[in-house]
Amino acid sequence: MEEFSDVGKYLRLPLHQIKVQESMDTSDVILIESIAEKLKQNQRNFLPIIVEEVDENEYKVLLNSHIFEAATTAKLDFVWCILADEQRRKQIEIESQQRFEVNMLTASEETISRMLQYIKKSHSGWRIEPEKVAKVIVANRNEKWKERKPFIPLTKLNCGIGKTKLGTLNKYFCIN
Structure with a gap:
């Protein structure tokens, strides 16, 4: 049985506590600006950013980096995230049809x-x-x-x- 943790939970995290991995692809500027406009209007993201905790109050983006980029462009203070870990990353990629296995x-x-x-x-x-x-x-x-x-x-x-x-x-x- 799995130990109790925040893995899998929705968290409202300050944007400044989240970092993007250097190896992640960046999205087209026009797409980011379009998403950022919607985020400015709603002041929140509905599709969560998937993050992994790397240190206390420090997270890295695993998936949906385009939303992180747009939130940064929109100058949001907080974003909604789902906490995951590397073990669950593959499952998330499969479920979101970003990866087949x-x-x-x-x-x-x-x-x-x-x-x-x-x-x-x-x-x-x-x-x-x-x-x-x-x-x-x-x-x-x-x-x-x-x-x-x-x-x-x-x-x-x-x-x-x-x-x-x-x-x-x-x-x-x-x-x-």
């Missing part, structure tokens, strides 16, 4: 094929044959794939997956 080492050929079809439909420039790629993956996958950088072995299988597609694959598949 199909295990390439254990998924059926059909599941891999369906995910590749989804990727092909969602990403222009993906000229692959999902059924063929899935068949090649299932025929060649092995436990040694865990030891290497994710998905690098796919680039050696002549199945249409090159290094430029690896970043996208990492958003939809895992190897564990």
Whole structure:
């Protein structure tokens, strides 16, 4: 049973106690300004910022950094957040459809094929044959794939997956 904590709770936090990770993507300025206008009108965010506590009264943004950026632009004093931790980050990404997690080492050929079809439909420039790629993956996958950088072995299988597609694959598949 989980220990009692504030993880998962809504918190109203002072904006100055929240920091953005350097590695987070910044959103387009026009989008931030548009969100900031709504935040100025309502004086609150309805979609919470997902944060992790890094020290007492110090938080870092895990998800929804665009709302944090807009709140900063709108000069809000407080924002609504949900406290999470790294363990729950992956679950939040999956639930918010920012990440899929199909295990390439254990998924059926059909599941891999369906995910590749989804990727092909969602990403222009993906000229692959999902059924063929899935068949090649299932025929060649092995436990040694865990030891290497994710998905690098796919680039050696002549199945249409090159290094430029690896970043996208990492958003939809895992190897564990």
